[in-house]
Amino acid sequence: AQTVTQSQPEMSVQEAETVTLSCTYDTSESDYYLFWYKQPPSRQMILVIRQEAYKQQNATENRFSVNFQKAAKSFSLKISDSQLGDAAMYFCAYRSRDDKIIFGKGTRLHILP
């Protein structure tokens, strides 16, 4: 069974600085999708970025980018120019072949003013 591991329960970053959240996953599949979701205090789940495993190019969405290392089964999220509104719980997720999206336990990100 696939698993998703986020080894950093909490992180802090100074406003305007860059922070990287780590995620590793375990799978025997070769084609899959990876996601990062953000859950702010409102508890709403918001899709931040997605990556298709067959694409070598790392996905980018404005200040958010990923470092996808397929061989290492690593999928980290980089947030540049951190803003107070980025404070949230961040979940890494994997879409399995049987169409389930499996979530990691999350990393709580604090932004220090």
Added chain:
Amino acid sequence: DSGVTQTPKHLITATGQRVTLRCSPRSGDLSVYWYQQSLDQGLQFLIQYYNGEERAKGNILERFSAQQFPDLHSELNLSSLELGDSALYFCASSVSPGGNYGYTFGSGTRLTVV
């Protein structure tokens, strides 16, 4: 507003009772997914429906059941409730069966069992 509507937003009920959570997917989305998020936990997949048919099942208890209706709205029924069932229940939807482009989540139903 994500376009996925969940009702009610909050629900407080006693142990042993039965409740129904409702979800209307985003317009055009055929897949509905249910997730449970317990306090300080990640999201646990419960069940998925696609165009009225059950498509995938996760760690859903036998006391829980769900269905998707012809108008594509879905209901999650929780019965014989226990204190441990207290959680945030999310519904999400996607246009494709497998959610390749990710899901759109509703704002959740906060269930408290007392």
